[in-house]
Amino acid sequence: MTGPARLAFSNQKGGVGKTTVGINVAGALNARGRDVLFVDLDPQGNATEGLGFRDAYDEAPPSLFDVLTDPERRESFPDLVLDHPEMDVVPSNIDMTAAEPELTLSRRGGEQLALALETVEDDYDYVLVDCPPHLGYLTDNGLHATRNVLIPALAESTSKRALELLFDHVEALELDYDITIEERGVVANRVESTNEGRTMLNWFDEAFPDIPVWEVRKRVALQRAFSEGVSLFEYDPDVDMTETFLDVAADLDEQFGFDDGATVEAAEVSR
Secondary structure (H helix, E strand, C coil), X not given: CCCCEEEEECCCCCCCCHHHHXXXXXXXXXXXXXXXXXXXXXXXXXXXXXXXXXXXXXXXXXXXXXXXXXXXHHHHHHHHCEECCCCEEECCCHHHHHHHHHHHHCCCCCCHXXXXXXXXXXXXXXXXXXXXXXXXXXXXXXXXXXXXXEXXXXXXXXXXXXXXXXXXXHHHHHHHHCCCCEEEEEEEXXXXXXXXXXXXXXXXXXXXXCCCEEEEECXXXXXXXXXXXXXXXXXCCCCCHHHHHHHHHHHHXXXXXXXXXXXXXXXXXXX
């Protein structure tokens, strides 16, 4: 394939564990030997904190805000990249809370991240983008830049409406920019053995017959890893959910056309 695989994590409903899923998919891809850039596009900076870069959130300019809102600073995007044991990270910043109105006024408001990524794209196998939990110009930037989306969702009935809104937004974005955005899978997150949970898992399978649906069970270790600034693969590879995230990573490799000749470190992960 030409250039890195690009993938956005998006769901306009908050509280679905979108960032935790994104961090652990990145950790799984790293375990498979892939070079990953993780971009935190959420003004709340949850991924920035969950990857151990809380101080970066309050750093003085230039930040991701400046790169997205000032074309003259776009070339400074590589300078924002921070080194993490499992991936490279472009952190969010407190200034990102002002990004939406700035991008609304911009001539190419939905394309700024795509233009910035051109400065680093040859350095990675994957670029993962953690979108905000709402539909606006920042999410448009994430979806336009990646043209691929993986959807974390809770196994509860409220997810149906949230997914309808996301798909309506994606369809409008495709029409506006004359692009195609591929759905690469759904991660049913924090799954518990309840009647509602089982009903929703069946609904996911029926609603998405052509893409994979993965189940991530509720595990305390996921939150503990987040608090330590790492994925499960760095925190405790013996946790059973590492296998699920490895399945996600393997499926993404297949979908994006990576041959398996690359060294796969996942074999070293304890089962």
